Amino acid sequence: MAETLTSVFSPVQEMVVDCNTLPERFIYKRSDEAIDVNSPVIDIPVIDLNSLKYSAPSADKELEKLRTSFSSCGYFQAINHGMTSSFLDQVHGIGKDFFALPMKEKLKCLRTSEDMEGYGNDPVLSEHQILDWSDRVYLTLNPEDQRKFHLWPQNPKKFREILQEYSERLKLLNEVVLKALSRSLNLKESCFLDQYGENANMVARFNYYPPCPRPELILGIKPHADESALTYILQDKKVEGLQILIDDQWFTVPTVPDALLVNVGDQVEIMSNGIFKSPLHRAVTNSEKERMTVAVFCFPNSSRDIEPAEQLITETSPRLYKKIKNYVGSYSENYQQGKRTIEAAKI
Numbered sequence: 001m002a003e004t005l006t007s008v009f010s011p012v013q014e015m016v017v018d019c020n021t022l023p024e025r026f027i028y029k030r031s032d033e034a035i036d037v038n039s040p041v042i043d044i045p046v047i048d049l050n051s052l053k054y055s056a057p058s059a060d061k062e063l064e065k066l067r068t069s070f071s072s073c074g075y076f077q078a079i080n081h082g083m084t085s086s087f088l089d090q091v092h093g094i095g096k097d098f099f100a101l102p103m104k105e106k107l108k109c110l111r112t113s114e115d116m117e118g119y120g121n122d123p124v125l126s127e128h129q130i131l132d133w134s135d136r137v138y139l140t141l142n143p144e145d146q147r148k149f150h151l152w153p154q155n156p157k158k159f160r161e162i163l164q165e166y167s168e169r170l171k172l173l174n175e176v177v178l179k180a181l182s183r184s185l186n187l188k189e190s191c192f193l194d195q196y197g198e199n200a201n202m203v204a205r206f207n208y209y210p211p212c213p214r215p216e217l218i219l220g221i222k223p224h225a226d227e228s229a230l231t232y233i234l235q236d237k238k239v240e241g242l243q244i245l246i247d248d249q250w251f252t253v254p255t256v257p258d259a260l261l262v263n264v265g266d267q268v269e270i271m272s273n274g275i276f277k278s279p280l281h282r283a284v285t286n287s288e289k290e291r292m293t294v295a296v297f298c299f300p301n302s303s304r305d306i307e308p309a310e311q312l313i314t315e316t317s318p319r320l321y322k323k324i325k326n327y328v329g330s331y332s333e334n335y336q337q338g339k340r341t342i343e344a345a346k347i
């Protein structure tokens with residue numbers, strides 16, 4: 001749906017400067033309870049991606065861990081992913097440096113009201129929409145011919161080069177993870193990758209959360225599950241803020257230095273016929289510190305059909321989801337209304 005209500009961009013980052021009254025549009029009213037900013041920390045399994053590549057008993061143990069963590073909390077922390085600590089710092093750094101630029105410079109990458117891509121914040125689709133306390137840069141990485149380079153920051157100077165390299169690394173990593181997921185369910189290694197097909201999509205979103213005057217009332221990102229197949233999050237090493245919902249309770253996801261946080265998106269939940277769970281998560285804000293994260297969403301090309309792998313459907317585990325195309329197309333509107341798109345894919 002095209003954005004209809006406002007095309008005037010008001011960066012959250014600027015509001016911090018002259019925020020004398022509480023901005024009503026940001027107050028998260030869905031619950032009577034205050035937002036628990038310091039929710040208990042949950043232990044997310046750490047998985048050694050290097051050991052997954054080989055057929056050895058250590059790989060079997062790691063695959064088992066992968067299956068269990070993706071079927072329970074829907075997350076794992078990837079280590080030995082082939083990227084150095086200083087490279088990941090550079091990826092984080094280009095985002096931080098961009099948001100620290102003068103507004104005039106950032107506005108060169110401003111998204112238009114018709115498009116998600118570029119610098120801005122969420123499209124406002126209804127006057128009742130509760131706004132997120134975050135500004136973003138949203139960029140298509142793949143297919144490469146769909147990149148909108150006029151919206152890619154030219155400042156910091158290394159932005160493009162580093163993001164390009166990061167996208168190449170993640171493309172390879174994503175194949176390793178998809179193969180491991182198939183193996184962990186005793187499927188042919190290429191099972192999920194085949195559904196994924198050529199010309200897959202990859203989108204990066206730099207999320208910037210400025211300090212917020214009332215973290216107990218305002219969210220950085222509303223509760224949602226990702227529309228991707230898999231999401232790779234480069235967390236902020238210094239400030240936590242991501243929370244996941246398990247059995248109706250919010251838990252804080254810890255930051256593991258140099259690990260990449262990987263989560264199941266709706267499309268892998270569908271492909272695995274519900275064995276892997278796409279977790280409901282949100283980002284809280286911090287009254288003193290800013291926070292910046294880099295999320296990369298990987299998903300099959302919108303022209304492809306997504307459905308549960310046939311081998312996973314048996315008499316005792318019937319098919320739970322329909323065949324779908326262009327899953328992402330209907331996502332944004334549902335998100336803003338607090339609805340889950342995956343509900344519509346259920347049989």
Ligand SMILES: O=C(O)CCC(=O)C(=O)O
Nearest residue numbers: 205207241242283293295
């Ligand atoms: O910033 C975070 O920790 C979470 C970001 C997220 O969930 C998203 O971009 O979809």
Ligand SMILES: [Fe+2]
Nearest residue numbers: 224225226281
């Ligand atoms: Fe997310």
